[in-house]
Amino acid sequence: xxxxxxFDAALEHRARLTIAVLLARHGEISFSRFKELLELTxxxxxxxxxxxxxxxxxALRRAFVDxxxxxxxxxxxxxxxxxxxxxxxxxxxxxxxxx
Amino acid sequence: xxxxxxxxxDLDYVANAVRREEADRGPPAVYVLWAVxxxxxxxxxxxxxxxxxxxxxxxxxxxxxxxxxLGRRQGxxxxxHDAALARRYAYDWLVAGAAFILVFVPAMAxxxxxxxxxxxxxxxGGVAYALAGVHLERPLLWSGLLMFGGYVALSLxxxxxxxxxxxxxxxxxLAIAAVVRPRAPSPQG
Numbered sequence: 683x684x685x686x687x688x689f690d691a692a693l694e695h696r697a698r699l700t701i702a703v704l705l706a707r708h709g710e711i712s713f714s715r716f717k718e719l720l721e722l723t724x725x726x727x728x729x730x731x732x733x734x735x736x737x738x739x740x741a742l743r744r745a746f747v748d749x750x751x752x753x754x755x756x757x758x759x760x761x762x763x764x765x766x767x768x769x770x771x772x773x774x775x776x777x778x779x780x781x
Numbered sequence: 782x783x784x785x786x787x788x789x790x791d792l793d794y795v796a797n798a799v800r801r802e803e804a805d806r807g808p809p810a811v812y813v814l815w816a817v818x819x820x821x822x823x824x825x826x827x828x829x830x831x832x833x834x835x836x837x838x839x840x841x842x843x844x845x846x847x848x849x850x851l852g853r854r855q856g857x858x859x860x861x862h863d864a865a866l867a868r869r870y871a872y873d874w875l876v877a878g879a880a881f882i883l884v885f886v887p888a889m890a891x892x893x894x895x896x897x898x899x900x901x902x903x904x905x906g907g908v909a910y911a912l913a914g915v916h917l918e919r920p921l922l923w924s925g926l927l928m929f930g931g932y933v934a935l936s937l938x939x940x941x942x943x944x945x946x947x948x949x950x951x952x953x954x955l956a957i958a959a960v961v962r963p964r965a966p967s968p969q970g
Binding site (some may be wrong): 718 | 785788790791792794795798799801802857858859860861862863864865866
């Protein structure tokens with residue numbers, strides 16, 4: 683069996699993996715908060731979020747805070763399942779590497 | 782780069798982002814608010830004992846509601862909606878609040894001197910804040926430890942205004958939680 687079996691292509695990128703992990707730990711996180719936490723440009727972050735959204739791993743909600751538009755993201759059930767599977771695969775890789 | 786090296790770097794990146802998110806937890810305004818409430822409320826039994834009961838009856842719950850609103854607003858400003866964490870905070874401080882009230886039962890029953898209850902507030906506060914520091918927000922650990930120090934000092938020293946001294950120690954401990962914020966690591970490590 684290949685040690686990389688079970689890896690999810692959408693979660694292989696570390697920014698996307700971090701987004702999924704943060705959303706698994708917290709209910710909803712805004713775009714601007716992700717930008718602060720990941721130190722990514724708007725374009726790069728938007729692309730990573732769109733990829734996860736296209737795979738239905740995350741869902742978004744638009745709202746207004748002090749008249750400013752805020753986009754909130756949350757992990758979907760599909761995303762949570764994919765993250766669990768990906769983390770299991772990561773653990774397997776570490777276990778194989780440690781012998 | 783070997784896969785394992787890549788995995789390790791990616792996991793470091795994830796861990797740093799998670800730590801960074803946790804480092805910003807807790808609005809300092811809540812601790813400043815309670816430092817002021819406690820400093821005034823604990824001075825009252827020494828200087829205006831008739832007003833102490835009413836003060837805590839009104840300001841105590843009002844402070845709780847204000848803390849909830851400040852926490853909620855901070856969450857929106859920070860860009861994090863975490864209902865599970867909000868519930869953990871609520872249960873933690875509800876239990877701590879109940880323990881603070883129970884401290885006064887022996888004094889009301891005449892089993893101990895009221896001033897002894899004031900000192901015991903520091904012990905209960907020390908436990909409540911130190912554990913909140915372990916489980917919720919790290920700066921509260923220092924508040925708790927300071928309250929433990931205050932408990933030992935007031936137990937050994939016979940000070941004239943015990944309530945006021947207790948209030949000052951609690952207020953100073955809370956002010957520390959507002960000032961000491963953990964350093965957030967960058968996502969790069």
